[in-house]
Amino acid sequence: MKLVELQEKLMAVARANPPSDRVPPTFEKRVMALISGRPVYDLWAAWAKGLWFAAAPCVAVMLLFSAWAFFLPPAQNSASVDLAQQLDSTLLAAVDQNNTDSTW
């Protein structure tokens, strides 16, 4: 038996029997109820909502860092002076050494 013939026959059967286009009663009412019950998706509104939610944590982080910077002890300042002095003495160490030698 030729499979191609059987295939063609089955396709002819399918073409000869199109499916029904019957619509269940009040189907459109059901879809409309779903549509009206579902919130409309608005891209801008979604962005605005996301940004608004993100604003509070951003403000909190900003306040935290401000407070940290404000209440930080002035030790940071002296540390920078110390660093400068240490750099000075390191760079000028050779000159100081020469001066000492010449005295002798």
Next chain:
Amino acid sequence: MERTEAELIAAVLKGDAASFEPLIERYSPRVFATARRYARRESEIEDIVQEVWLKAYQKLKSFRGEAPFEHWLMRLAVRTCYDFLRSHQRNRESAFSDLSEPEDDWLERFIHQPGAARDDAEAARQLVQRVLQQLSPPARLVITLLEIEDRSVKEISKLTGWSVPLVKVRAFRARAEMRKILAKIVKEKYL
């Protein structure tokens, strides 16, 4: 006076959701007929059509009005049916040995006297459904559109979003897949 399709769509886009209802009434028969080609249970068919309309409502802004609304809607319907097939593809495995008696008789009649097997027989319809159910989702979609609905490759490409060469490749594979399934039926029955 009955409003035109363009007027209804414009009204929906302006926020009048009620204007969508006449569109559902007008095109639901087409969408139901399409969904019935891919699903058998009425509950599944209704779910598919409902999803098509919800998508249509949500994506209506993307309808530019260059082609008829029906074409745009049918693209959505075909793609939703394809998604349905892919999500239910596990259900397609079943043995052919459980062909019903009328299906068995019809097949036997066709094998001995091909001309005597009627096209409108219920058994033939069931056999077609059984064979289609065994196909992979892309094969079933392409066989339905190309062989049963008699659409061109270009039309299928527009409906599915696949390129023309991809439709041709899938059609070739689908026919081979179908012949393999038919060979299996005949082998199980006669060997």
